[in-house]
Amino acid sequence: MSDPQNQVGQNQVGAVTAAAVTVNEPGAGNRLAGPGTGRAVSQPADARVERPTSFDPADFPVLTGREEDWRFTPLKRLRGLHEDPRADGKVGIEVQAPAAVAVETVGRDDARLGRAGAPVDRASALAWAGFTEATVITVPQEAEVAEPVWATLTGAGGTAFGNLLVDVKPFAKAVVILDYQGSATYSENVQFLVGDSADLTVIALQDWADDAVHLSQQQAKLGRDARFQSINVGFGGDLVRITPRVAYTAPGGDAELLGVYFADAGQHLEQRLLVDHSATHCKSRVTYKGALQGQDAHTVWVGDVLIRAEAEQTDTYELNRNLILTDGARADSVPNLEIETGEIVGAGHASATGRFDDEQLFYLQARGIREDEARRLVVRGFFADVIGRISVPELRERLMAKVEAELAGAVA
């Protein structure tokens, strides 16, 4: 295990630990409700698992905002993406890829699309119904690509739908960067097929202009012994809602889901994850860290982990930490763990949301460091372990610069 803090049975260090669940005895079959969910223990932790998935929007009821998976989202700010959206804008996609990687633009009828799973909610089904062309990035079998595949998605205003497939064939290895910029009302389905023993790292960078609205369903399907690392970075946009999902099709899969987000005044950044353990000997690690500042800055993190009865020897841990820098901001954090077998290596989750620690500030200032610089050090430090795990050095630097720019914005 790479991170000793993630070992089973250890609570995370933090001001408030909402929950940490450890199950390692045979016979455990209880469905566990997450803290703050208000659910009875006997209800499924993730109702979405029981719900149908479909490519047809008509299979999903019209949203009221009271649905479990939409209750935190201000529907009014979606500009109709959940109702009856019409494409009247454009998000251009430009892909820079090493020679070994194939990049294609395909039509709706391409048989490869949708193989990682059908949309799980109405908005993503509407996005599926609305797109006209898709981008397919293929990394051929056994190709190990050192240079990252850099996809820049630039919004040019208006409503648009996207569809992107990254198909990494067996024993191949690649890093894909999704770099979102500009203004848009954008709803998309992004799918990742990670073949047997393949290794895919995806870094999605939400660097939108302030007025962007973005819904993104990210679905990953892992083959035998596949490794998947996903890093979602949320800075820009007015409302961004990401629903990453990981499914395992064979034993030995390993998923690391990382997130970094920084919400400013009025911004709504939401991430709803599901790791669906349905094969034996698979591993998952989820670490999302967020900072919030300004009036009505709102972040939502819902982390669902399901360990199905057949998923013996599962090893999973999820963690969410939020750092509230000013009054008026709100972080919702809901970890859910549902365990249908006790024959596992370990399962745990932790959530902590805390204010800026004034004692840390005092300590640094007592060494002559000015207040703004002291704050910068502490916030950089808060994100350092997640950002440090990004394998592309220029992105690490860009993210730290972003963090500092966000902080400077608060001071100004």
Add this chain to the structure above:
Amino acid sequence: MATLEINDLHVSVEGEGGPREILRGVNLTVKQGETHAIMGPNGSGKSTLAYSIAGHPKYTITQGTVTLDGEDVLAMTVDERARAGMFLAMQYPVEIPGVTVSNFLRTAATAIRGEAPKLRTWVKEVNEAMTAIQMDKGFAERNVNEGFSGGEKKRHEILQMELLKPKIAILDETDSGLDVDALKTVSEGVNRVRESGEVGTLLITHYTRILRYIKPDYVHVFSDGRIVESGGPELADKLESEGYESYAKAGA
């Protein structure tokens, strides 16, 4: 020569039933090169004195003055006080996740010295100071105070004192929780800085033990928020044999 002057200092903290006065008129002058030990029983206000001078926001100054070479310390922010030459070695240094010791020390040295130290001489300076205080070089890449033992935290505090070279250093119970070996190492570090003759030291302690290693010029007995007796090193010997009992009665 730098001089810290504390004059009729009164300090309160917000309590459940309103503000509670903890310091009740402290008078003390510490000059560069001198070492003053402040000794007193638990709850007498010794640590409050240290943190008030450093500017911790928890404490409210209700009366009195603190000046450093005539400059009003109380009007300064916490970081301005440090840049003016004040240093507080804390009893319970906080952990700062994700900030390495090496980054922290360099940032602090840059702030105190007004310019970034030259990288080559700086690395040498830090390495020598760490060797002297018996901190493994591996600490440089660890996060500030994270997972440090009690003794390691205190060594790290004195390491900072050696590198930042303050005019006035306040050591808040630096001896507490240390075994004899660690106490010797930490005391030697303090003595190295003192030997320069450029630091005035205010040594706050509950026990006389540390005074065997760091010889004070003056000893003050603190009780009920003020200094109740001052003398030379011989006063420490008296405390060693008699304890604080007589002062506690006097204060009550």
